[in-house]
Amino acid sequence: GGGGAVELVAARVPVLADHPLVRGPRFKKLKIGAGHRLDVKASGVFVLGIGHGNKLLTDLHNCHLTKVYTVGGLFGKATDDFSDTGNLVEKTTFDHITREKLERILAVIQGTNQKALLTYSNIDMKTQEAYELAVKGLIRPMGKSPPIITAVRCLQFALPEFQLEIHCLHETQQYLRKMVHEIGLELKSSAVCTRVRRTRDGVFTVDDALPRTQWNLQSIQEAIRNCQLKVETELEKTLG
Amino acid sequence: RRGLCGAAGPPSTRQLREAEEAAPVFQYAGKAARRKDRVFVWGFSYSGALGVPSFVRPDEGWKKPRRIQTTPYRLETEEKISSAACGYGFTLLASNTRDITKVWGMGLNKDSQLGFQRSRRDQTKGYEYVLEPSPIPLPLEKPQQTRVLQVSCGRAHSLVLTDSEGVFTMGNNSYGQCGRKVVEDEIYSGSHLIHQLKEFDSRVVQVVCGQDHSLFRTKKGTVYACGWGADGQTGLGHYNITSVPTKLHGDIAGVNIIQVSSYGDCCLAVSDEGDVFGWGNSEYLQLASVTETTQVNVPRHLPFKIGKVKEAACGGTGNVVLTEEGNVFVWGYGILGKGPNLIETAVPEMIPPSLFGQSDFSPDIRVAHVRCGLSQFAALTNRGELFVWGKNLRGCLGTGRMEDQYFPWRVTVPGEVVDVACGVDHMVSMVRSFT
Numbered sequence: 001g002g003g004g005a006v007e008l009v010a011a012r013v014p015v016l017a018d019h020p021l022v023r024g025p026r027f028k029k030l031k032i033g034a035g036h037r038l039d040v041k042a043s044g045v046f047v048l049g050i051g052h053g054n055k056l057l058t059d060l061h062n063c064h065l066t067k068v069y070t071v072g073g074l075f076g077k078a079t080d081d082f083s084d085t086g087n088l089v090e091k092t093t094f095d096h097i098t099r100e101k102l103e104r105i106l107a108v109i110q111g112t113n114q115k116a117l118l119t120y121s122n123i124d125m126k127t128q129e130a131y132e133l134a135v136k137g138l139i140r141p142m143g144k145s146p147p148i149i150t151a152v153r154c155l156q157f158a159l160p161e162f163q164l165e166i167h168c169l170h171e172t173q174q175y176l177r178k179m180v181h182e183i184g185l186e187l188k189s190s191a192v193c194t195r196v197r198r199t200r201d202g203v204f205t206v207d208d209a210l211p212r213t214q215w216n217l218q219s220i221q222e223a224i225r226n227c228q229l230k231v232e233t234e235l236e237k238t239l240g
Numbered sequence: 241r242r243g244l245c246g247a248a249g250p251p252s253t254r255q256l257r258e259a260e261e262a263a264p265v266f267q268y269a270g271k272a273a274r275r276k277d278r279v280f281v282w283g284f285s286y287s288g289a290l291g292v293p294s295f296v297r298p299d300e301g302w303k304k305p306r307r308i309q310t311t312p313y314r315l316e317t318e319e320k321i322s323s324a325a326c327g328y329g330f331t332l333l334a335s336n337t338r339d340i341t342k343v344w345g346m347g348l349n350k351d352s353q354l355g356f357q358r359s360r361r362d363q364t365k366g367y368e369y370v371l372e373p374s375p376i377p378l379p380l381e382k383p384q385q386t387r388v389l390q391v392s393c394g395r396a397h398s399l400v401l402t403d404s405e406g407v408f409t410m411g412n413n414s415y416g417q418c419g420r421k422v423v424e425d426e427i428y429s430g431s432h433l434i435h436q437l438k439e440f441d442s443r444v445v446q447v448v449c450g451q452d453h454s455l456f457r458t459k460k461g462t463v464y465a466c467g468w469g470a471d472g473q474t475g476l477g478h479y480n481i482t483s484v485p486t487k488l489h490g491d492i493a494g495v496n497i498i499q500v501s502s503y504g505d506c507c508l509a510v511s512d513e514g515d516v517f518g519w520g521n522s523e524y525l526q527l528a529s530v531t532e533t534t535q536v537n538v539p540r541h542l543p544f545k546i547g548k549v550k551e552a553a554c555g556g557t558g559n560v561v562l563t564e565e566g567n568v569f570v571w572g573y574g575i576l577g578k579g580p581n582l583i584e585t586a587v588p589e590m591i592p593p594s595l596f597g598q599s600d601f602s603p604d605i606r607v608a609h610v611r612c613g614l615s616q617f618a619a620l621t622n623r624g625e626l627f628v629w630g631k632n633l634r635g636c637l638g639t640g641r642m643e644d645q646y647f648p649w650r651v652t653v654p655g656e657v658v659d660v661a662c663g664v665d666h667m668v669s670m671v672r673s674f675t
Contacts, residue, residue, distance in 0.1 A: 088263060
């Protein structure tokens with residue numbers, strides 16, 4: 001035996017058994033569920049749930065939160081599927097349309113939908129409870145109902161184009177396109193929908209959403225972590 | 241067999257674009273397109289007050305009569321209607337035109353509250369029920385110059401205000417409410433008598449009918465009254481009948497009154513400084529803030545600390561006021577609009593503006609006018625929306641349902657509501673179309 005103490009130094013060497021090409025991909029099956037539908041011609045926030053998040057998706061659906069869309073429209077044309085890519089049905093004049101007239105129509109849409117909000121919420125109108133909820137503006141249908149618009153306003157108006165911000169419940173994007181068409185009819189002209197973009201789905205806004213360039217594991221994990229608290233508070237507030 | 245011309249498959253993008261550019265352009269609104277003025281009615285129809293004869297006597301034998309019109313129904317009128325009033329089972333519509341026919345009436349006519357409507361079957365008798373808007377012949381001196389400014393209806397009498405010929409009254413006069421001497425055993429049915437009132441200290445600018453009394457407001461801000469006074473509703477210091485319009489004093493002496501209102505037996509007046517004065521029936525706590533007595537026969541100042549009042553409206557058992565800020569306050573008895581728990585209050589309570597559509601999204605919605613029927617209330621916002629609440633007597637609220645409404649509820653009207661007149665069991669609204 002020679003001189004001083006023998007120090008054991010751990011050296012790490014790569015093991016072939018750990019290599020992904022030997023072991024296989026880390027995630028073979030991922031349970032991914034989709035939230036509220038977004039059709040092919042629309043864009044915007046689309047909520048997905050991964051693994052255990054699918055249960056949260058069902059809970060979020062039962063919260064019946066409003067979604068916000070930015071809808072772009074064009075006066076002067078009417079097509080068969082209400083969007084600018086459909087077959088032309090009719091062309092009309094539109095120079096008599098003013099922002100004031102448009103806002104009047106929007107006020108009426110909001111008004112009739114407010115009534116629908118109260119009617120489909122299944123609350124007995126004769127109770128004091130119904131009055132208090134109506135004052136706070138917390139009445140909304142907590143079950144199945146036809147599409148309801150809770151708020152509309154005109155963001156931009158430059159003939160022939162215009163842009164609306166729509167807050168709605170239980171809607172489909174085709175319903176919003178049909179609404180643009182009907183606004184055109186009410187104004188004694190015609191309108192088609194050029195774009196539908198969802199800017200908010202319940203608690204998820206455009207800022208939380210990941211663009212195409214960030215569809216990788218690290219960003220997804222970070223996004224889930226950031227939204228966790230928001231989702232939990234909302235679920236607790238609504239479902240108790 | 242297809243010829244050699246024509247495309248083989250679906251049209252290309254260029255062809256679609258060219259076809260689109262070549263398509264004809266349709267014009268639905270011309271240069272002279274204006275917003276149209278319309279009248280909408282709803283409520284109980286059998287009295288003829290809605291002015292739609294097919295509701296009472298259907299055109300086809302197999303059709304059923306419509307007793308109640310629960311949602312607003314458009315009434316075709318020949319002229320633009322500038323003023324409307326609902327009485328107890330009848331309606332008056334007035335236009336401020338210079339044409340000979342300025343006022344139309346429909347509904348109950350048993351006391352000639354719609355003037356004499358000559359029957360076609362018997363030229364000597366008049367109709368007791370008028371089913372469609374029929375012209376009321378006013379004995380004007382200058383029929384092609386005078387304009388009708390406003391109309392008002394009570395239980396069985398009506399008042400018509402003109403710009404230069406004073407006030408015309410017709411209908412029941414058993415309590416002197418038409419401003420002329422009570423004739424014993426007078427038969428009012430089929431009467432041709434229309435009385436003219438011109439003796440006031442200045443030009444009359446507003447006429448109001450209570451149940452069996454009449455109020456007149458002049459340009460100088462004074463109030464005159466005549467008619468039944470058993471509840472003190474004439475405000476003249478006694479409980480007797482008055483058959484000549486007499487000036488009111490009390491707390492409104494020397495005060496410039498800018499608006500009066502009445503429909504039942506209680507009356508309210510608003511001064512230019514925003515104070516509220518009341519007199520008449522107080523059995524339902526309408527005036528309980530100043531006195532415990534149930535009848536007040538002299539105008540009393542109501543010391544409410546709710547801000548400057550802009551407009552007031554009196555119902556049968558409840559009252560409503562609108563302040564300068566656009567807030568709505570209710571008091572009295574009945575369905576007041578704050579849920580089923582608030583049945584009576586002597587002190588005005590505010591209805592939260594969120595019930596009229598105000599929210600963070602639309603913060604500048606304000607109530608512009610308030611109106612009262614016998615047991616229902618109506619409010620008009622600055623966006624032209626109509627909100628109603630109260631007892632839904634024979635569908636008079638126009639909500640489409642028959643239940644009472646305990647808080648303000650939007651009525652869907654296809655247009656911007658400019659004014660509304662409330663009656664006992666029906667309502668009339670003047671609406672402007674959107675485009």
